[in-house]
Amino acid sequence: MGEKIKVGLIYGSARKGRFCDKVAAWAAEEIAGSGEFSIDVIDPAVLLPQVLYEALSPQQQATLWQRMAAADAFVVVTPEYNHGYPAALKSLIDSVGAEWQAKPVAFVSYGGVSGGLRAVEQLRLVFAELHTVTIRDAVSFAGAWEQFDDAGRLREPGRAKRSMATMLARLRWWALALRDARGAMPYAPAA
Numbered sequence: 382m383g384e385k386i387k388v389g390l391i392y393g394s395a396r397k398g399r400f401c402d403k404v405a406a407w408a409a410e411e412i413a414g415s416g417e418f419s420i421d422v423i424d425p426a427v428l429l430p431q432v433l434y435e436a437l438s439p440q441q442q443a444t445l446w447q448r449m450a451a452a453d454a455f456v457v458v459t460p461e462y463n464h465g466y467p468a469a470l471k472s473l474i475d476s477v478g479a480e481w482q483a484k485p486v487a488f489v490s491y492g493g494v495s496g497g498l499r500a501v502e503q504l505r506l507v508f509a510e511l512h513t514v515t516i517r518d519a520v521s522f523a524g525a526w527e528q529f530d531d532a533g534r535l536r537e538p539g540r541a542k543r544s545m546a547t548m549l550a551r552l553r554w555w556a557l558a559l560r561d562a563r564g565a566m567p568y569a570p571a572a
């Protein structure tokens with residue numbers, strides 16, 4: 382097998398006591414378990430408060446840019462807040478520019494009845510502006526807190542694992558195709 386596909390795993394929540402830790406840990410295990418991806422965890426809670434107030438030091442900003450630039454693909458793990466996505470996630474998204482371009486973005490979402498899908502639909506609009514390709518297939522946890530036990534294990538993992546496998550297969554295809562394309566020619570600048 383060739384070089385692993387580098388995935389930036391982005392936490393959507395920066396809330397104290399967030400459920401995101403459980404969902405993102407499950408996602409990381411699945412992604413790493415496939416054997417085809419390496420993971421860089423990008424967590425707004427670690428970058429906060431700087432990322433919220435756009436006050437990253439030049440060194441912190443450069444490090445974030447480097448990490449984002451190194452990624453071949455992204456998986457965003459997001460909850461739904463008032464039918465949208467968290468402000469901390471938007472702030473993180475906006476603190477990076479060209480590093481997003483011509484790369485695929487996939488979603489793992491969670492929440493109440495909607496499973497975070499309304500947040501994901503809004504994020505697709507945002508990511509279109511950033512010249513990314515969003516992956517149609519996603520993983521979604523409705524009533525997420527009932528689906529995971531206290532240790533962060535899924536009570537009935539079968540369906541989520543199948544959704545994740547489909548999503549990762551699509552993500553892999555786009556990540557490899559776009560990595561090759563970016564290597565062959567620069568992503569076209571606006572005329």
Ligand SMILES: Cc1cc2nc3c(=O)[nH]c(=O)nc-3n(C[C@H](O)[C@H](O)[C@H](O)COP(=O)(O)O)c2cc1C
Pocket residue numbers: 394395396398399400401402460461462463464465491492493494495496497
């Ligand atoms: C400010 C706020 C707004 C919320 N709005 C929604 C919502 O619109 N739909 C939904 O399904 N869940 C909603 N929830 C419930 C969250 O999905 C749930 O609390 C989840 O655990 C939040 O993720 P986090 O703990 O990782 O921050 C909301 C939670 C918060 C804190």
